[in-house]
Amino acid sequence: PICPNGGTNCQVPTSALFDRAVKLSHYIHSLSSEMFNEFDERFTPGRRFLAKSGISCHTSSLNTPEDKEQARQIQHEDLLNLVLKVLRSWNDPLVHMVSEVQDIREAPDTILWKAVEVEEQTKRLLEGMERIIGRIQPGDSENEIYSPWPGPASIPGDENSRLFAFYNLLHCLRRDSHKIDNYLKLLKCRLIHEGIC
Amino acid sequence: PPGQPEVIGCRSYDKETVTCWWKSGSDGGLPTNYTVLYWTERTKTEQECPDYHSSGPYTCFFDKAHSSLWMYYFVYVKATNALGSNVSDIYRFEIGDIVQTYPPRNLTLFHESEKSSLPYLLVTWVPPKKADVKMGWITLQYEVRLKEEKKHVWEEHLVDHQTKLKVFSLTPGEDYVVQVRCKADSKHWSEWSEESYIKIPGGPRKRDMK
């Protein structure tokens, strides 16, 4: 079969891959923010979650750029692989999140639907990132290390610690999905629009 | 052997799932078996159509789990009977190329003459079903067409992303028919919506009619 680019090796244009990836990352982050805000409003008042030992994310060991200058200096290959690592680090926690939210008695239905949607769309985005990286830097990034999730840090039977562990997970998801969304938008400007968006 | 079958086309209504249509060639009166097969840009190995039924006869439906945003699909049909087999040409697509939504819905017409210095026809509609517009997944462009019922020439108006349109200077006393359609990611127009009708008030009183 003849492909649009004339050859026989049909490929979705890289610009289209990035367009779809950015739409997905934006959507995942807005859902994650909504979930966190809804849970924060419902469960945090009076529980002083943050006064506890503070927030800790399983992905904090990944050396991600924290401001514009750092993001500007990092090579795009490294930034692409970072996005892939962060995404992979969320496979297991998202599966846990979907099952956990069903056991939280007063969790609003909207959080469950959004958790399922985030899990599904994150898988799609991960597939897309693997395509994009395969396109931009052919080479095996299959067995790249990522940040394994240690599992829920809650004391069995202690409802408050369980809610705090869930709060912590939602907070980290909101933060990491914002990072992914930011980095992808940067990469799209750099690689598709030659740095002039 | 059987005549050559054909993949007629593939379409995505929502940029998430895909339906392909196919037709058989001549089967010479022999019982002939048809198989829809596909591979993708990544998985070179051939697989069989996951669902022959959801979209009706002579179709193949790829649900979310079987459709990908990120790669090309290559689909063909194989016809086999006692005398041998025959294959269709390969139909190639990526989901971005085949998005064609359902038409817009709830087309409503309202003639406004009080609140405005100039009377106008207010046409409103809502995006088609299954087109996830709120997430920005699909960006839609709309086109409205209208004509006097008794005439043949349509007046067509492109209105970008708006879901309403005011049309000024229509002929008082005439009956109008209106339709709207939409285009997803500037690829394919949907079918036209159902027709809506309205009579524009005013116009020559009966007694004045010659």
Added chain:
Amino acid sequence: PPGQPEVIGCRSYDKETVTCWWKSGSDGGLPTNYTVLYWTERTKTEQECPDYHSSGPYTCFFDKAHSSLWMYYFVYVKATNALGSNVSDIYRFEIGDIVQTYPPRNLTLFHESEKSSLPYLLVTWVPPKKADVKMGWITLQYEVRLKEEKKHVWEEHLVDHQTKLKVFSLTPGEDYVVQVRCKADSKHWSEWSEESYIKIPGGPRKRDMK
């Protein structure tokens, strides 16, 4: 001792730097000294506000060197005088959550009636100052609103990332007022831009006016 001071709020115009506003409590007429203190999720040790002046009186400015995304900041004010001291509640934020840019600039209006079957108003603008859209550090969504000057109801249009909008079906002969605002990473809308005005040509010929 002095009354309780308060951190009113913090805002980032560019997703790179932060300005916080605070106000003092009652000082009972005694000379009272105010110190803004903060720590972050990472640097647990308390530090003093790096810059009390760049953003004007009763503020604290965190420049790029003192700003980092994806990290909680905890800010409070301490008032001290001869009778003792008092502290405000702690104001907690992440920079990503307090981004609120300046409004878009150079709002221009152009009525186009030749090029398309339907006349439209072309609204264009440029991103706000200090927002690094070019590099992709900030992506903006815009909202345009317009209304007939003599009316009260605004018509609103959401625009994704582009800096122009075609608005169809405006009433010929009427004067319109238009504004635009923007939102970074779907957090907080900026203020509305300055108003722009235009009279839409056409309208009922003077002769027809009763």
